[in-house]
Amino acid sequence: MARASRPTKLTRKLPVNGVPLQALASMAKPSAAALVRRAPFPLRPASIPQGVEPLPPVKRTGADYDTAWARRYPARAARVLLVEGIVRPAMDVLAAPEVRGLDRLGDLEGPVIFAANHHSHVDTPLLLSVVPEPWQHHIVIGAAADYFFGTRVTATLSALVIGAIPIERTRVSRSSADEAAELIDDGWSFLIFPEGGRSPDGWGQPFRGGAAYLSARCSVPVVPIHVAGTDRILPKGKSVPKPTKTTVTFGAPLRPTDGEDSRRFAVRLEAAVAALADESRDDWYTARKRAHAGTTPPLQGPELGAWRRAWAVDDRSPKRRRQRRRWPDLG
Amino acid sequence: MPRPGFVLEVDRSTPPILFHHGEGFRLEKLPAGRSRVLYPAEPLPALRDPEGAIRHALANPMGDSEPLSALLFPGMKLTIAFDDISLPLPPMRRPDIRQRVIEQVLDLAAAAGVDDVMLIAALALHRRMTEAELRHAVGDRVYEAFAPHGLLVNHDAEDPDNLAFLGTTDQGEEVEINKRAAESDLIVYVNINLVSMDGGWKSTATGLASYRSLRHHHNVRTMRHSRSFMDRHSSELHHANWRMGKVLRDAGVKVFQIETTMNNDVFGAEGPMSVLQKREWEWSAKDRATFLAMKTGLDRLPMRARRRIFQSWLAPHQMTSVQAGEVEAVHELTTANVYAQHLVPVEGQTDILTMGLPYICPYNVNSIMNPILVMCLGLGYFFNLYKGRPPVREGGVLILSHPTTWEFHPVHHPSYIDFFEQVLSETTDPEVIERDFERSFAEDEWYRHLYRTSYAYHGVHPFYMWYWGSHALAHLGRVIIVGGDVRAVRRLGFQPASTLQDALEMASDVVGRDATITHVHNPPILMADVS
Numbered sequence: 001m002a003r004a005s006r007p008t009k010l011t012r013k014l015p016v017n018g019v020p021l022q023a024l025a026s027m028a029k030p031s032a033a034a035l036v037r038r039a040p041f042p043l044r045p046a047s048i049p050q051g052v053e054p055l056p057p058v059k060r061t062g063a064d065y066d067t068a069w070a071r072r073y074p075a076r077a078a079r080v081l082l083v084e085g086i087v088r089p090a091m092d093v094l095a096a097p098e099v100r101g102l103d104r105l106g107d108l109e110g111p112v113i114f115a116a117n118h119h120s121h122v123d124t125p126l127l128l129s130v131v132p133e134p135w136q137h138h139i140v141i142g143a144a145a146d147y148f149f150g151t152r153v154t155a156t157l158s159a160l161v162i163g164a165i166p167i168e169r170t171r172v173s174r175s176s177a178d179e180a181a182e183l184i185d186d187g188w189s190f191l192i193f194p195e196g197g198r199s200p201d202g203w204g205q206p207f208r209g210g211a212a213y214l215s216a217r218c219s220v221p222v223v224p225i226h227v228a229g230t231d232r233i234l235p236k237g238k239s240v241p242k243p244t245k246t247t248v249t250f251g252a253p254l255r256p257t258d259g260e261d262s263r264r265f266a267v268r269l270e271a272a273v274a275a276l277a278d279e280s281r282d283d284w285y286t287a288r289k290r291a292h293a294g295t296t297p298p299l300q301g302p303e304l305g306a307w308r309r310a311w312a313v314d315d316r317s318p319k320r321r322r323q324r325r326r327w328p329d330l331g
Numbered sequence: 332m333p334r335p336g337f338v339l340e341v342d343r344s345t346p347p348i349l350f351h352h353g354e355g356f357r358l359e360k361l362p363a364g365r366s367r368v369l370y371p372a373e374p375l376p377a378l379r380d381p382e383g384a385i386r387h388a389l390a391n392p393m394g395d396s397e398p399l400s401a402l403l404f405p406g407m408k409l410t411i412a413f414d415d416i417s418l419p420l421p422p423m424r425r426p427d428i429r430q431r432v433i434e435q436v437l438d439l440a441a442a443a444g445v446d447d448v449m450l451i452a453a454l455a456l457h458r459r460m461t462e463a464e465l466r467h468a469v470g471d472r473v474y475e476a477f478a479p480h481g482l483l484v485n486h487d488a489e490d491p492d493n494l495a496f497l498g499t500t501d502q503g504e505e506v507e508i509n510k511r512a513a514e515s516d517l518i519v520y521v522n523i524n525l526v527s528m529d530g531g532w533k534s535t536a537t538g539l540a541s542y543r544s545l546r547h548h549h550n551v552r553t554m555r556h557s558r559s560f561m562d563r564h565s566s567e568l569h570h571a572n573w574r575m576g577k578v579l580r581d582a583g584v585k586v587f588q589i590e591t592t593m594n595n596d597v598f599g600a601e602g603p604m605s606v607l608q609k610r611e612w613e614w615s616a617k618d619r620a621t622f623l624a625m626k627t628g629l630d631r632l633p634m635r636a637r638r639r640i641f642q643s644w645l646a647p648h649q650m651t652s653v654q655a656g657e658v659e660a661v662h663e664l665t666t667a668n669v670y671a672q673h674l675v676p677v678e679g680q681t682d683i684l685t686m687g688l689p690y691i692c693p694y695n696v697n698s699i700m701n702p703i704l705v706m707c708l709g710l711g712y713f714f715n716l717y718k719g720r721p722p723v724r725e726g727g728v729l730i731l732s733h734p735t736t737w738e739f740h741p742v743h744h745p746s747y748i749d750f751f752e753q754v755l756s757e758t759t760d761p762e763v764i765e766r767d768f769e770r771s772f773a774e775d776e777w778y779r780h781l782y783r784t785s786y787a788y789h790g791v792h793p794f795y796m797w798y799w800g801s802h803a804l805a806h807l808g809r810v811i812i813v814g815g816d817v818r819a820v821r822r823l824g825f826q827p828a829s830t831l832q833d834a835l836e837m838a839s840d841v842v843g844r845d846a847t848i849t850h851v852h853n854p855p856i857l858m859a860d861v862s
Contacts, residue, residue, distance in 0.1 A: 103426040103470060107381065283476035285448070288441035 061155055063145040063166045063176055070159035071140070071188070080137050082161055088129040094243050095122060095233060099130045100280070101250035105223065108253055111189045113222045114139075115211040117204050117273050117299060118193035119231035122241065124162050126230060127191060130248050135189040142167040142180060142192040142210070167210070169196045177213065184218040194266060198236045204270075204299030212256065212265035221253035224269055226276035249276045274299045333373035336675030336857050341366035346611045348850055350687030350831075352814055353700065353734040354637035355629050356607075356622075357687065359831045366848040367681075369722075370610060371857035374596035375672050377649030381428075384653050385435050388589065393664065394657025399436065399587055402517050403443035410515040411436060412486075412539055415454035416464050417693035418523045419593060424645040428591050430470035432521045432653070436589070437473065449511055450483040453520070453538025455545060456782070456789035457694065458743050459485040464697070488541045488789065489779050497582040500574035504547035506582075509539040513584055522590045526716070526856060527561050527669045530590045531662035532576030533569065540575075542773055542791060547571060549795045551761045555802050559715035561858060563666060576658060589655040590665040593648040595672055595855035604644065608855060634736065641690040642697055670718075673858040677722055680861060682846035683838050684723035685831070686713050688733040689854055694788065694796070699740040702819040703747050703755075703796050705733050710810065711799025713853060719861045722849055726808040728838040730831070735815030735823075742786055746778045750793035751822065759824035761801040769794050808841045 036044055060066075069075060091097060105112075112135065116127060124141060131139060145166035149155040158164040165183070167176045184190055192214075194207040215222045229246030251272050256265045271291075278287040278296050290296045339345065347358035348368055361368070378384045389399040396402075403409065413429045416422075433450070440448055450469065452460050465483065466474045477483035486509050487493060495513035497506045512518050512535070520534045537545065547553075548571035554560070556567035563569040579586070598604035603625055606618040614622065629637050652668040654661045690700060692708040700708075709731040714721065723729060739748045754768050769791060772778065778790025804810075810825040811834045820827040828834035839846060851857065 100471060103430070106426050279472070283479075284472035285437055285441060285476035288438055289444065289446075292438075292442040293444070 061151060062149050063168045065145075065149045065155040065159070065166055067140075067159040067165050070163060071183075075160055076137065079160065079163055083128055083137070087125045087161075091122075091126050091129040094241055095126050095230065095246040096243070097126060097130050098245065098247045099250070100247065101276070102132055104250055104252045105132065108221065108223075111135075111138075111184050111187055111218075111220050112253065113184070113211050113215055113220055114189065114191040114225055115194050115207075115222050115269055115273070116191070116225035116227050117199075117277070118195045118197065119199045119202070119227065120234045120236070121198070122230040122233045123193065123198075123227050124191075126227065126246060126248065127225065128162060131191070138187070139163060139189045139191055140165050140180075140183055142176075142190065144169050144197065145176070167192075177210070177217075180210075180214055181217050184214060184220055190214065194269065199231065200236055201301075202231050202235070203301030204273075206300065207266045207270040207273075209262035209266045212262040212269060215254075215265065216256045216262060221255050222269060223253050224251035224272040224276060225249065226251070226273050226280055228277065228280050247280045249280045251276045270299060271296065333375055336370055336372040336673075338675065338677055339368040339370060341368060348852070349607065349611060350685075350732045350813075350850075351607075351689040351854065352687055352732045353736075354634065354641050354690045355734070356626055357732055357814070357831075359685075359732075361685075361848060361850060362835070365845060366850065368850045368852055369675050369677060369857060369859060370852050371595060371675065371855045372672060374594035374649075374855070375651045377594060377596075377651060378653070381431060381650045381653070382435070384650070385432055385589075388653045388655040389435060389439065392587070392656025393654055394660030396587060396656035399519070399655065400439050400443065402585075402587060403440050403445055405444040405446075407445055407516040408447045408514065409440055409445050409449075409517055409519065410509075410512045411448065411450045411519045411521060412453040412509075412512060412535065413450065413468065413521040414523050414529070414534070414538070415452045415457055415485075416460050416468070416696050417454075417457060418529065419525045419646070419648055420691055420693060420696070421597065421644050421646045422467065422696060423593070423648045425467065426470060427468050428523050428593065428650055429468045429521050430473065431650075432589055432591065433469050433473055436519050436521070448477070448482065449515075450477055451509060451512060451539065452485045453534065454486050455538050455540060456488055456542065456792050456795070458782070458786045458788050461786065486539055487783055488545070489783050494541050497584070498578045500571075500578055502571075502574060504571060504575060505544055506536070506575045506578040507541045507544040508535065508579070508584075512539050513582070516585065518584065518586045520586055520588050522588065522665075524590055524592045524665050524669050526673070526712075527563065527666050527858070528566075528568075528715075530588075530665050531563065531569065531572065532579075532658055533572040534588065534658075535579060535584075535586055536572045536575035542789065544575070546773075546791075548575075549798060551765050551798050551801045554761075554798045555805055557715075557802065559717050559721070559802070561715050562718045563662075565718075573659075586658055587655065588658040588661045589653065590661050591650050592652045592665055592668040592672070594651050595857075596648055597646045597855045599647045634734075634738075638690070638699065670858070673716075673856055674718065674860045675857050677849075677859045677861045680720060680724040681722055681727065681849035682724060682842040683728045683730060683835065683848045684714075684721075685730040685848060685850040686732070686853065688713070688731055694792070695740070695743075698743045699738050700733075701739045701744055701747055701751070702735050702737065702816075702823055703751060703793050705731070705735045705812070705815075706823050706825075707796035707799050709733070709800070710803035710807075711796065713851065714800070714803040714806075716851070716853070716857065717859045717861055721803075721806060722851070722859045722861050723807070725806055726841070727806075728809045728811065728841050728846075729803065729807050730811045730813060730828075730834045730838065731815075731825075732813045732831070733815055735812055735819045737816050737819040743788060744793070745781055745787050746772055746775070746790040747788070747793040747796075750797075754793075755822050755824070759797075759804075761798055761804065764794060764797060809838065811837055 141164045143164035145168050148158040149166040192211045194211045195205040226249045232244040234241045274296050275291045341361045343363045347360045350357040350359050493510045495510040522530045524530045553567045558565050560566040560568045598608040603621050606622045654664050773791035775790045781787035782789045811828050812820045813828045813834050817827045
């Protein structure tokens with residue numbers, strides 16, 4: 001009984017109790033915003049006269065954020081330093097990436113679209129550190145406008161550090177596609193996660209048509225990439241990374257065939273990434289046999305209940321070591 | 332459009348000419364008025380879409396062969412054999428041509444549901460390839476899919492349980508090849524034709540053969556009757572292999588041959604080595620500065636460091652053609668494509684032939700060029716890079732430039748050491764060597780053990796190196812090596828000289844004072860078409 005009454009006593013002891021809220025407000029120190037508001041014009045914006053139609057507010061975040069400055073030489077030089085000096089060493093420690101399939105890019109020239117599966121925020125810096133030259137420092141990344149460009153601070157950091165451009169994922173936007181296409185036409189390569197967001201449960205999501213559309217529109221190949229292991233470093237919902245080995249597998253470049261629309265090309269792209277996933281789990285020849293037989297395990301996993309999908313994620317990774325049960329030594 | 336090879340007549344305005352000199356270089360002034368230099372053609376353009384070209388070749392085979400996809404079926408036994416570390420030279424940058432071809436062959440096999448697949452490095456009596464070398468040749472994907480299961484192996488020419496005797500030719504030559512290959516429903520042979528000697532029936536009849544079979548054409552008589560072995564129709568070596576190919580065919584061995592040719596882009600158009608691919612009067616100020624810096628630096632480095640630098644060079648060779656199908660039809664076209672890159676028309680023979688030998692030959696990749704290999708490269712390979720007649724007249728003089736150090740790789744070339752110490756100290760006559768010494772080396776259990784379990788060339792291999800040069804030895808009046816280790820050169824039976832001027836002076840004893848001189852500016856490779 002004594003324990004049950006303790007919370008009540010603690011509450012009574014708190015200094016806030018019994019003090020009127022207005023008095024509290026007067027005790028608080030004025031914020032910077034409040035100081036600005038109190039400042040006279042022209043230190044603060046003039047108030048709008050009555051009867052005057054105010055101009056619509058200019059939105060400078062989200063899909064409207066202008067990233068052109070981040071592709072000028074000072075910003076690019078800073079990004080090279082950041083990638084080489086911080087991102088790459090950090091990824092070496094955190095992800096220890098094993099990179100496969102770079103030889104498949106040997107015949108490629110000019111800009112390309114890299115399309116990868118997406119498990120974690122680590123995917124982007126990891127791919128930035130392993131994409132080979134001549135694309136590595138001449139690449140832009142399609143990042144969710146609502147997430148990475150939500151505020152001026154995150155937008156500036158995203159544009160500077162990872163060379164991101166905002167891509168609308170909540171609605172169909174022609175301006176995002178136009179900007180990406182213009183950059184590709186200017187010789188920039190493009191890294192995009194066609195799933196549109198990180199995997200919520202370790203399985204893939206259907207590929208959207210953005211990469212396929214850009215490939216057809218700009219006549220550039222798409223390089224499928226499979227990233228394995230980043231879901232264990234920093235899965236969705238976690239904030240503390242856990243170092244784990246990763247594998248990045250680059251696939252052979254794909255181009256849309258005659259008469260193939262973006263949706264069908266996106267399906268083929270997803271199948272290519274699924275085949276790379278199979279290749280990274282098993283050997284290449286076995287994966288090729290399954291690909292030809294149409295039995296490659298899909299990226300999206302089985303259509304089961306949530307807990308069974310979660311169990312199937314664990315079964316999918318034979319390399320993952322499970323804790324061996326130790327029996328007590330009974331002599 | 333690349334410029335063809337040509338013959339430069341040396342006059343007083345001709346600059347000093349580049350001589351390769353092992354892991355270094357020399358610039359030599361040739362006498363004006365009586366000298367000429369054979370320059371190789373510039374690299375032919377590479378295939379724009381090599382993957383597409385391979386796909387097309389597999390689907391549209393030559394001769395009476397069906398497309399590869401029609402030859403593959405579930406439950407079949409498929410063997411893919413491929414050329415070993417001796418090709419190409421220098422090793423090429425990734426992806427290797429073999430990897431490109433093998434991946435496409437395997438992709439078709441996967442589509443056909445073929446489970447029983449084995450890959451064999453067709454190395455005959457060469458040393459086994461290491462894991463790194465195999466990975467470089469076939470790629471990591473193929474290596475990791477097959478090697479851990481024991482399905483990617485080096486051919487073992489001394490494994491009695493894995494050799495199949497298939498019969499004898501009409502001239503009594505025994506044909507014995509790898510049993511797995513012989514018993515397969517299909518052998519797909521993946522070849523790289525660096526020079527016109529490679530490919531054809533030589534791929535299977537030599538690459539997958541045993542010593543019992545190889546000795547019938549790797550001998551002094553065959554080599555002396557191959558004029559030259561770079562010209563298949565005049566080569567006794569190839570006649571023997573073609574006879575063996577008939578035995579293979581009659582025994583039911585089915586071969587789908589895939590041959591590729593490559594351009595002679597050995598040193599690239601960019602970078603410090605590119606100067607070696609340019610004609611001397613076209614060296615820019617940057618090229619000259621690069622060359623001087625490179626030569627000065629190399630001359631000051633210890634041999635070990637120089638060797639490491641050169642052996643790490645990966646050439647930017649690129650594929651110029653790929654053809655597949657029936658062996659002989661494929662090889663005819665392959666040879667024509669090789670000739671398109673290599674042949675340089677030359678009028679008449681010369682009294683003195685000069686050559687600068689580079690750091691590499693087929694048998695010292697990632698290894699040491701020992702004196703026997705110097706002899707083999709100069710008198711075996713470079714001397715035989717001709718069609719028609721040798722560029723030097725009978726009784727003429729061959730002047731080679733190479734350090735010829737008394738050095739051997741103890742792991743790769745153990746029997747070479749004994750051959751150099753025991754055999755060459757007694758005689759350099761190929762016939763005597765063959766008669767008195769070959770058998771004891773070929774059947775030595777220790778060499779056999781090292782060949783099978785370590786990374787050693789077969790015990791008989793140094794003999795074959797000596798036989799490669801037997802045609803040149805019989806043809807030439809004298810062989811002089813410039814800048815070589817004096818004791819090693821003398822052991823080879825040749826004459827040492829400190830400078831090219833000294834060598835020319837010594838040659839005048841044989842061919843007179845106004846002898847004509849021809850220098851072969853090789854590498855990049857060229858082949859003299861002597862009229």
